Amino acid sequence: MPAYFQLVxxxxxxxxxxxxxxxYVPPIIFDRNIHRVPLGVRLADMLWCGAGLSxxxxxxxxxxxTSVYSLPLTLAERVGGWDxxxxxxxxxLHMWLKCSLALSANLTTRVVYSPASQCNVxxxxxxxxxxxxxxxARYVQALRHTWGALDVGxxxxxxxxxxxxxxxVQRGLEVRYRTPLRAEK
Numbered sequence: 518m519p520a521y522f523q524l525v526x527x528x529x530x531x532x533x534x535x536x537x538x539x540x541y542v543p544p545i546i547f548d549r550n551i552h553r554v555p556l557g558v559r560l561a562d563m564l565w566c567g568a569g570l571s572x573x574x575x576x577x578x579x580x581x582x583t584s585v586y587s588l589p590l591t592l593a594e595r596v597g598g599w600d601x602x603x604x605x606x607x608x609x610l611h612m613w614l615k616c617s618l619a620l621s622a623n624l625t626t627r628v629v630y631s632p633a634s635q636c637n638v639x640x641x642x643x644x645x646x647x648x649x650x651x652x653x654a655r656y657v658q659a660l661r662h663t664w665g666a667l668d669v670g671x672x673x674x675x676x677x678x679x680x681x682x683x684x685x686v687q688r689g690l691e692v693r694y695r696t697p698l699r700a701e702k
Contacts, residue, residue, distance in 0.1 A: 521631040525587050528627050535625040537595075540616060541587040542580045543629040544570050549636040555648050558655040562637050565662075573628045580626035582609040585633040592616060610665050618675045 525541045532539065547562040569583035586609055593599070596619040599612060617624040638654040640647055 521629055521633065524629050524631050528629070529589070532625075532627070537589055537591050538616075538620055538623060539588070539625040539627055540582065540592070540613060541627050541629050542573065542582045543585055544573055544632045545584055545635055546632040547635050547637045549634055550639055551637060554637040554639055555651045555655075557652050558637050561655055561659065575628075580628060581613050584609055584635065586613070587629075588612070588616065595619065611668050611671065614668055614672055618672070618679075 521543060528541065529536045529539070545566055547559070547566065551559055565583065569581075572580045596612075596615050599608065600615070613624070613626075638651070638658050640650040640654055642650045
């Protein structure tokens, strides 16, 4: 990981105009214990890596982090830090979404070309029983990943709140200046 932090630091300095609004995202790779887990676990994690990689190309406008990301502390403070309630269970996606909404979709994501090495879910149980316990552990992890769908509700709530705020401001301006802000048909 030393190369990762060097790259993040260098990118932070190379792009000063966006350094305060940038989230840094590396690709992930499950390589630490791949020889000890069932084939189904390896396959699921390779697909998960592929899903993460799909947004990390130079023409992508949206690079959603999968598990690993970095951001400046000033950005974390600007958006109110990390949420800790049940609405933030998909923490990586949730923080990306929270930053993006707080910055009115002006969040910059930069790909850090230094893969984050991770472990597959594993069990210490050996033999055939261990094989099935390993598959079950991956299933439980997949269920946790589906909790990220809660962020759809979070996004709707946040966007809806912003639309209501804009409507309130618009009505206030119409009353103050006694002029509708919409053109009559």
